Amino acid sequence: MENRIEKHVELKAPIARVWRALTDYREFGEWFRVALEGPFVPGQVSHGRILHPGYEHIVWEVLIEKMDPERLFSFTWAQIRYHDKERYSSDYSNAPRTLVEFRLEESANGTLLTVTESGFENVPAEWRGDAQRGNDGGWAQQMNNISRHVTEKP
Amino acid sequence: MSLKSPDRRQARRASHALLFAALGDKTRLALVTRLCAGQPASIAQLTAGTRLTRQAVTKHLRVLQKAGMVHSTRSGREALFSLDPEPMQQMQDYLDRVSRQWDHALARLKSFVEK
Numbered sequence: 001m002e003n004r005i006e007k008h009v010e011l012k013a014p015i016a017r018v019w020r021a022l023t024d025y026r027e028f029g030e031w032f033r034v035a036l037e038g039p040f041v042p043g044q045v046s047h048g049r050i051l052h053p054g055y056e057h058i059v060w061e062v063l064i065e066k067m068d069p070e071r072l073f074s075f076t077w078a079q080i081r082y083h084d085k086e087r088y089s090s091d092y093s094n095a096p097r098t099l100v101e102f103r104l105e106e107s108a109n110g111t112l113l114t115v116t117e118s119g120f121e122n123v124p125a126e127w128r129g130d131a132q133r134g135n136d137g138g139w140a141q142q143m144n145n146i147s148r149h150v151t152e153k154p
Numbered sequence: 155m156s157l158k159s160p161d162r163r164q165a166r167r168a169s170h171a172l173l174f175a176a177l178g179d180k181t182r183l184a185l186v187t188r189l190c191a192g193q194p195a196s197i198a199q200l201t202a203g204t205r206l207t208r209q210a211v212t213k214h215l216r217v218l219q220k221a222g223m224v225h226s227t228r229s230g231r232e233a234l235f236s237l238d239p240e241p242m243q244q245m246q247d248y249l250d251r252v253s254r255q256w257d258h259a260l261a262r263l264k265s266f267v268e269k
Contacts, residue, residue, distance in 0.1 A: 003174040005253050009260045013267040021267045031266040032259060113263075115256060121174040125244060 004118035011111045015104055018111045019070045022102050034060045042067050046075075058083060059090040065099070074101040076119075081127050096122040173241055176221035181206065182214045186237065189224065194234035 011018055021027045025036040029048060036048035041064055048060040062075040076099050078092035098119040105112045176182055185200060201211045215235055218224035222241045226233045 003178075005249060005256060007253075007256050007260055009264060011264055011267050017267050021263060027266070031262040033262075113260075115260065117252065117256070120245070120249060120252075123248070125241075 003120050004116055005120075007115045009113045009115070010107060010109060011113055013110050015070050015106050015111045018104055018113060019073075022073050022104075023067060036060075040064045040067065040073075040075075055083065057085050057088060059092075061092055062100075063097075070104055072101065072103055074099060076100070079123055079127055096124065096127060098122065173221045173223065173245060176217050176223060177242075179214070179217075181210070182218055185211070185214055185218065186223065189235060189237040194227065194229075194236035196229075196232045196234055198232075200235065 013021075021031065023040055025039050025046065028034075028040070029036045029051075033051045034048040035051055036046060038046065040046055043064065045061060045063050049056060050058040050060055058080065060077075062077040065074040065076060066072050076097040078095035078097055080088070080092075081095070082088050096119075098117050101114075101116045101118075103114040103116075105114075177186070184204075188200060189195065197208055197211050197215070200215075201208050204211075215224060215226075219226065223238055224235050225238050226235050228234070
């Protein structure tokens with residue numbers, strides 16, 4: 001069993017375009033569906049609000065690790081134990097963290113993006129029960145967002 | 155499952171931290187695969203047909219036991235080892251969900267940069 005997640009996606013866009021979508025906080029917020037308060041700066045914490053109806057109480061918090069232009073963007077983020085309003089807490093000081101890394105490479109058609117998330121061994125079993133991680137907020141809804149996005153701005 | 159005393163919870167936390175470490179070894183993975191077949195097996199049975207010594211198998215089983223993946227029961231003078239798939243299943247379910255979330259986020263990123 002792998003203790004990390006690795007995804008590859010081929011994007012038909014120049015590497016500079018992909019880099020901006022990942023590291024410009026407004027652009028990142030747009031596709032990730034989070035309203036961020038300010039730019040990403042290595043070594044600094046970035047906060048935002050989840051934009052999904054019903055999940056707006058959730059604070060999105062990452063610590064930016066590396067920004068190596070057009071090559072590597074990484075951050076760690078706090079896992080959220082409970083997403084429902086009653087039990088949710090925005091105190092992440094004891095929350096386990098995983099590391100997210102975006103690696104970019106030029107490819108024939110644009111950009112090859114590799115995303116890895118690691119550190120799941122730090123997430124205790126009782127934190128895994130409520131798997132909504134705030135950025136998903138119900139995937140049926142999400143798929144609607146995408147198809148609307150695509151059909152409205154072809 | 156009503157085993158939710160603090161001690162038990164502590165044990166679960168520890169065992170899950172050990173889970174990946176336990177699986178990060180070829181020999182232990184082979185033992186797990188062998189036990190996946192379903193039948194509880196003794197150390198002698200698990201050693202047979204391998205190049206491993208009894209001591210080595212015992213040592214690896216102990217690591218798997220600590221991680222909560224293997225349980226032993228006694229049958230006469232022998233200990234029989236069997237697999238407990240639950241910790242692995244839980245972890246796998248969690249990773250599957252996280253993985254699906256990334257698929258969706260990356261699909262949004264793709265339509266965002268390709269539009």
